[in-house]
Amino acid sequence: MRCHKVPSASVRAEKNRCARNCFLCPLCRNTLSVVPSDPPEPEDPRLSPIATSTIGEPPFFLYCNFCRWDSADVGIVFDKPTGLAVQLQKYEDSAPDTLEFERLKEHFEQFIRVSNAVASNHPTGSNHMNSITAAASSVLSRDIPGVAKYSGRKSKSDKHNNRDEVPPYRSRFEAGANGILGQGGGENDVSFLATLEDISEVQTLEQRSISKFSDNSVTVPSDLRPLRIPLHSKKSKRCPSCRHILIKPEQKAQSVKYKIKLVAVNYLPAITVTLPSFAPPAPTLDKLKRSLTAKQNPEDEKTGPFQMQAGKTYPFHIALTNPLYDLITVKLSVQRTAQPTGKRPAFAVSLPAAAFPIAAYAEAWEYEDDDEMFDNETDDIDELLEMRGLSPPEREVRAKTRNKTVGVLEKKANTTVIGGEVVIGKDGRGDVKFNMLVSYTYRSDDIGSSEVEGGASKTPKALALETKTFSFYTVVDLGVIVPKDESGSNI
Amino acid sequence: MPPIKDKFTIHSKAVVCQDVDLKGDITIGAGTVVHPKATILAIGPIVIGQNCIVEESAIIVNRRKEIMRIGDDNLFEIGCRVESPSIGNANTISTRARLHHTVRLTSYCVVGPGCLVAPIQDETFEDFTVVYGASSEYRLWSGRGKVQEMDLRRKHAEYLREMLPKFNRLRRGDNA
Numbered sequence: 189m190r191c192h193k194v195p196s197a198s199v200r201a202e203k204n205r206c207a208r209n210c211f212l213c214p215l216c217r218n219t220l221s222v223v224p225s226d227p228p229e230p231e232d233p234r235l236s237p238i239a240t241s242t243i244g245e246p247p248f249f250l251y252c253n254f255c256r257w258d259s260a261d262v263g264i265v266f267d268k269p270t271g272l273a274v275q276l277q278k279y280e281d282s283a284p285d286t287l288e289f290e291r292l293k294e295h296f297e298q299f300i301r302v303s304n305a306v307a308s309n310h311p312t313g314s315n316h317m318n319s320i321t322a323a324a325s326s327v328l329s330r331d332i333p334g335v336a337k338y339s340g341r342k343s344k345s346d347k348h349n350n351r352d353e354v355p356p357y358r359s360r361f362e363a364g365a366n367g368i369l370g371q372g373g374g375e376n377d378v379s380f381l382a383t384l385e386d387i388s389e390v391q392t393l394e395q396r397s398i399s400k401f402s403d404n405s406v407t408v409p410s411d412l413r414p415l416r417i418p419l420h421s422k423k424s425k426r427c428p429s430c431r432h433i434l435i436k437p438e439q440k441a442q443s444v445k446y447k448i449k450l451v452a453v454n455y456l457p458a459i460t461v462t463l464p465s466f467a468p469p470a471p472t473l474d475k476l477k478r479s480l481t482a483k484q485n486p487e488d489e490k491t492g493p494f495q496m497q498a499g500k501t502y503p504f505h506i507a508l509t510n511p512l513y514d515l516i517t518v519k520l521s522v523q524r525t526a527q528p529t530g531k532r533p534a535f536a537v538s539l540p541a542a543a544f545p546i547a548a549y550a551e552a553w554e555y556e557d558d559d560e561m562f563d564n565e566t567d568d569i570d571e572l573l574e575m576r577g578l579s580p581p582e583r584e585v586r587a588k589t590r591n592k593t594v595g596v597l598e599k600k601a602n603t604t605v606i607g608g609e610v611v612i613g614k615d616g617r618g619d620v621k622f623n624m625l626v627s628y629t630y631r632s633d634d635i636g637s638s639e640v641e642g643g644a645s646k647t648p649k650a651l652a653l654e655t656k657t658f659s660f661y662t663v664v665d666l667g668v669i670v671p672k673d674e675s676g677s678n679i
Numbered sequence: 680m681p682p683i684k685d686k687f688t689i690h691s692k693a694v695v696c697q698d699v700d701l702k703g704d705i706t707i708g709a710g711t712v713v714h715p716k717a718t719i720l721a722i723g724p725i726v727i728g729q730n731c732i733v734e735e736s737a738i739i740v741n742r743r744k745e746i747m748r749i750g751d752d753n754l755f756e757i758g759c760r761v762e763s764p765s766i767g768n769a770n771t772i773s774t775r776a777r778l779h780h781t782v783r784l785t786s787y788c789v790v791g792p793g794c795l796v797a798p799i800q801d802e803t804f805e806d807f808t809v810v811y812g813a814s815s816e817y818r819l820w821s822g823r824g825k826v827q828e829m830d831l832r833r834k835h836a837e838y839l840r841e842m843l844p845k846f847n848r849l850r851r852g853d854n855a
Contacts, residue, residue, distance in 0.1 A: 216812055226826040255811040256820035
């Protein structure tokens with residue numbers, strides 16, 4: 189029921205929480221609904237005909253549809269189903285925590301006023317120094333009795349002498365007196381906890397931390413009060429380098445739409461990784477199209493935890509789909525991860541090193557003749573890439589299989605499928621996961637469409653006048669390595 | 680194991696869609712609604728009472744020899760799986776909840792969405808038990824609002840009895 193625009197003045201007054209009828213369940217944090225009481229129960233509910241209508245009879249109470257908590261449990265009922273927050277206000281305002289907080293605020297108010305005046309005399313102060321942080325920092329830098337003074341600080345404090353004078357604060361109750369007043373934390377709670385048998389008899393830490401204005405004992409769940417729903421705000425985001433608005437939500441509170449929504453996924457090639465030896469068919473165009481329309485995150489290419497055996501070689505396919513209306517040229521490279529000295533990498537990945545094109549995206553595809561399959565440019569394979577970590581027999585295996593698996597495998601519409609290969613070391617362990625740098629270049633017709641800046645991972649480089657190059661890192665997760673000795677039986 | 684012999688006894692006022700998977704000795708009471716794609720597997724007999732609602736892809740299984748009795752006004756939501764040997768009245772098994780054969784429900788129990796109830800030892804939930812949350816916590820409901828909920832349940836079932844036959848073929852009992 190987050191449904192209203194709240195003026196900022198009342199946001200502050202209401203402590204950032206909803207002042208209407210919206211409440212959270214203190215047990216499970218679901219939204220509570222206001223329900224009328226049951227009509228008097230018929231003698232045999234099963235024989236009674238369907239009641240004509242349930243009349244909204246007072247008293248009303250708050251009810252959680254999820255865990256069936258209701259506010260009548262803690263003695264909160266209402267005569268009318270509107271303006272509940274006002275009716276509950278008295279519980280909150282009389283809570284000792286609230287009173288104590290008010291008192292603290294009062295205590296520091298004049299101090300803040302003074303430091304405000306000082307701050308206005310020194311306009312050079314950084315902009316994150318508001319009155320409250322200023323007050324806090326000066327309190328923090330106060331001398332602690334019995335602790336040796338920091339020599340460099342003295343002269344500074346002389347300058348702001350008036351800011352450092354805070355009269356000692358006296359709380360409403362002495363700490364530890366709560367137990368005597370029956371407010372938890374005292375003997376009663378100790379004896380309660382001593383006889384505790386079931387963990388569900390005490391409030392969880394989460395419940396305690398969100399119910400700041402709870403009263404009395406904070407240990408028994410039956411004492412929890414409904415919580416006013418925290419207010420939420422909608423934020424728009426700007427590009428850190430050019431201040432262009434990237435996303436801007438609609439003003440209306442109910443709407444979940446965006447007025448402006450420039451997300452990277454619309455500009456980055458969508459990447460899908462498959463292992464042909466595990467997944468039955470290679471990804472079809474249909475699938476890829478669907479993944480494109482579904483705005484699949486290119487980072488989200490994990491297709492499942494494939495189990496790979498140590499010491500084997502697996503080919504894999506990377507399908508890249510171009511979302512742009514221009515042809516792009518893509519270059520993939522594997523980031524070499526720093527290995528601890530003396531340790532061989534668990535696996536080695538080879539990818540075609542040459543750049544390859546991906547056709548532009550078009551609304552309606554004319555399925556003419558598909559581009560002829562690319563010749564595998566095996567010469568361009570980065571021989572050195574990860575070879576160092578492999579033993580001679582592994583290298584041989586790789587040399588044999590490489591010709592068939594590594595390179596551009598298929599080009600269809602705006603999708604190009606690339607073959608890669610992963611060689612898993614004899615004693616490899618863990619996840620087969622590697623960082624891949626994807627850089628792509630395209631020639632844009634209009635200069636105006638350069639809204640691609642944004643994501644922190646992208647590093648725009650102005651190459652030529654019209655060509656643009658972008659690059660980003662992505663993590664490719666191929667699967668897990670099953671140690672050979674453990675899985676040897678079921679090969 | 681001998682093959683399961685099918686014997687369906689469906690009350691004339693029950694609404695059981697054609698596209699349900701029934702197997703074994705099953706008795707369905709008056710006013711009960713079984714949506715298409717539901718599965719009821721009776722290795723031992725299953726007796727379902729009146730005005731229950733079994734939604735799509737719900738699975739009710741009795742693996743034991745004894746009769747599995749399900750009372751009146753129970754709601755089995757989409758994709759739940761129930762193997763409890765005995766279920767009372769007016770219980771709600773929410774979407775994708777799972778109940779093992781070790782648990783018995785009495786009345787007015789609520790098993791929340793996605794909850795797994797699989798006690799190691801046999802357990803009987805007392806009236807108004809509520810299971811909720813990701814870790815399937817238990818608590819007792821005060822019972823306030825149950826009349827309204829039952830009212831809603833009745834209307835729900837009545838609406839389904841009216842609407843489902845318009846769009847689905849119905850299944851009749853053996854002797855109807």
